[in-house]
Amino acid sequence: MTITSEPPSENVEATPQFEKAAQRKESRRGLLLALPSYLYLIIFFVIPLAIVFIYSFATRNRFGGTDLSGWNVASYERIAEPIVRTILFRSLWLALLTTVICLLIAYPFAYFLATRRPAIRNVMLVFVMIPFWTNFLVRNFAWRVILGNDGPLTKATEFLGLGTHELLFSQKAVVLGLVYGYLPFMILPLYAAIERIDGQLLEASRDLYGTGWQSFRNVLLPLSMPGVIAGSILVFIPSLGAYVTPEILGGAKTTLLGSYIVTQFLTARNWPFGAALSFVLMAVMLAGTVIYFRKGGRTL
Amino acid sequence: MTAAVELKAITKKFGDVVAVDNIDLTIEDGEFFAMLGPSGCGKTTTLRMIAGLEFPTQGSLSIFGEEVGTLAPNKRSVNTVFQNYALFPHLSVLDNVGFGLKMQGIDKNETRTRAMEMIELVQLEGLEGRKPSQMSGGQQQRVALARALVNQPKVLLLDEPLGALDLKLRQEMQLELKKLQRDVGISFVFVTHDQEEALTMSDRIAVMHEGKLLQVASPEEIYETPVNRFVADFIGRTNLLEGTVSDSETVILTNGTPIRASNDFAAGTSVSISLRPERAKITQQKEDGDPLSSVSGVVETITYLGNARVYSVKFTWMSLEVREENRPGVELYEPGTPITVSWDHDAISVVAD
Known part of the structure; x- marks a missing residue:
């Protein structure tokens, strides 16, 4: 049998040009669609950030104003001062603690959620979201009432003969409030990651002599790592810069970075120092995000 | 011959749905046994009960005389080749094959040696460093086989093992599976809805329909003297x-x-x-x-x-x-x-x- 093929027609030459033109048109349309968000980000994010960056090298004058001259890095040098360092490490520690606690609570719940029937899942996901329907500030004040001296928690512990407690205005209260506030940010990415895992892989692991714990360690956890990393970053970053929760539940004894920065701008009127602190905070967060994309990108 | 797997009056219900309805079945050691039927007939559920991935609602299930009805899957000396293989996507071929040995606490060197031997047996030497996603369907199938057989199970269970392959490859693998079964000498129990596949490969076939076992016999007997209209119509x-x-x-x-x-x-x-x-x-x-x-x-x-x-x-x-x-x-x-x-x-x- 012989195979005959048609000779290439003249139109073949023209195709690449049409293709290129179509690609150019496509990318122009894409740019047009993205333009509003580009403008928004430039006006309300990039420009203010640049201003903050410039201010961090400026000098505070005697009247609490800022002189945009005599550029220096004195504000960055102040970060080495013991009091600043203490606040920085305390913030890092509490953010880390919050993240770990959120992870420990959210993982089993996300697994449970991901293994339910779709109808039940959706109802439970709504329950996870419900707290967002109430203002964050109000919810934090609610905790102040619950933890307060005459609050329901005190009444309950007294009734049970456990005596009183002094949770409010302590680091414990801050962590409690942060965990409460950011738990959904941990649950949702974990749920999304676990939900994507083929349940048959866990069955295969059990079939291959893995115990429940071994199957978790060797199959479920590595495969849900993108969710663990995404959730941890989503909790760690806002916890590190948290302002509202520590202000309301932490009292005066536990100053965190967020409050300290606000103090620099509003009370101490040291804008360059506040700006420098903001940038250090951003650098820490950026480092976290880079780690996420490095690690998460590989496993995704 | 010893009975490799014995099911006595096994029933499995999911809520009100009876998936497997009071079946008795004996699978001999060393035989290539097919469970055949249309989807939803209970064949996969039966296989999963033998694997320990489902527990029977009623009845007795034993493997080489040992009652295993509600024993966890990791405590049974059977292994499964899953439909779509269920290979661990984050592990290399070598680690996939060695998984069962690692879970049993066998030391690293021995795990590696035995896994490599098995990889050679299924003709994948040189590919042990790859991830499953970098392999073709036929290669993944071999990895799944190696991963199960490396544990030297007493019975190998296969759930629609060739379903995802194209026709040509499927026919090749049919012969290869048959040969592999003769070489390792253990019983292979495989589930299929493809009557031709069942006829080609099996020593005996169990035809199932709506949770019931209709006929258990050799391919010839099933084809020549079907017990009822359903079997006659379904086979060939x-x-x-x-x-x-x-x-x-x-x-x-x-x-x-x-x-x-x-x-x-x-x-x-x-x-x-x-x-x-x-x-x-x-x-x-x-x-x-x-x-x-x-x-x-x-x-x-x-x-x-x-x-x-x-x-x-x-x-x-x-x-x-x-x-x-x-x-x-x-x-x-x-x-x-x-x-x-x-x-x-x-x-x-x-x-x-």
Whole structure:
């Protein structure tokens, strides 16, 4: 049998040009669609950030104003001062603690959620979201009432003969409030990651002599790592810069970075120092995000 | 022979749905055993119960005499080749194959050696560093086999193992699986909905339908003497001629035609006569034939298959399929030709409805 093929027609030459033109048109349309968000980000994010960056090298004058001259890095040098360092490490520690606690609570719940029937899942996901329907500030004040001296928690512990407690205005209260506030940010990415895992892989692991714990360690956890990393970053970053929760539940004894920065701008009127602190905070967060994309990108 | 797997009065219910309905089944050591049936017939559920991935609602299940009804899957010496293989996507081929040994706490060097041996056995040497996603369907299938067999299970369970492969590869793997089973010598229990696959590979076949076990027998027996209409229809292609038993030698078809068919049914029982398309012959209508082993009709359509032609022959009350091999000298009949379809009287079987 012989195979005959048609000779290439003249139109073949023209195709690449049409293709290129179509690609150019496509990318122009894409740019047009993205333009509003580009403008928004430039006006309300990039420009203010640049201003903050410039201010961090400026000098505070005697009247609490800022002189945009005599550029220096004195504000960055102040970060080495013991009091600043203490606040920085305390913030890092509490953010880390919050993240770990959120992870420990959210993982089993996300697994449970991901293994339910779709109808039940959706109802439970709504329950996870419900707290967002109430203002964050109000919810934090609610905790102040619950933890307060005459609050329901005190009444309950007294009734049970456990005596009183002094949770409010302590680091414990801050962590409690942060965990409460950011738990959904941990649950949702974990749920999304676990939900994507083929349940048959866990069955295969059990079939291959893995115990429940071994199957978790060797199959479920590595495969849900993108969710663990995404959730941890989503909790760690806002916890590190948290302002509202520590202000309301932490009292005066536990100053965190967020409050300290606000103090620099509003009370101490040291804008360059506040700006420098903001940038250090951003650098820490950026480092976290880079780690996420490095690690998460590989496993995704 | 010892029974590798023994099911006694096993029932599995999911809520109100009875997936497996009171089945008794014995699988011998060293046999290639197929569980065949349409989807939803309970074959996969039965396999999963043997694996320990489902627990029976009632009944007793033992592996080599040991009752395992509710024993966790990691405590049974059976391994499974999953449908779509369920290879661990984050592990290399080597780590996939070594997974079972690692879980059992076997030391790293031995795990590596045994995994490598198994990878060689399934002809994947050189690919042990790859991730499953970098392999073809056929290669993934081999990894799944190696991953299960490296643990030296007493029974290997296979859930639609060839379902995801294309036809050519599937036929190759059928032979290869059969050979592998003979080499390792343990029983392979495999689930399939593909009757041809079951016929090709198995020593024995269990046909299931709606949670019930209909027939357990050798491929020949299932094909030649199906126990009922469902089995006859499901295994291979067949024509089912409905009728009523007149005596032990005769069945009267629904249109009143008497057909010679030896049977063990009581007179008056409604039955079907199963006539395989390849066992019927087409002849000119005028020719003399046994009137009790033939029916006359008209050729309606012809399907050309390359190696054969399938005639659809129309009768006043039904139509029949007749398959003629594409050999030199075979007479061709055009649509519309009046013809007679005849058969040897031992070419048919009488089945209950």
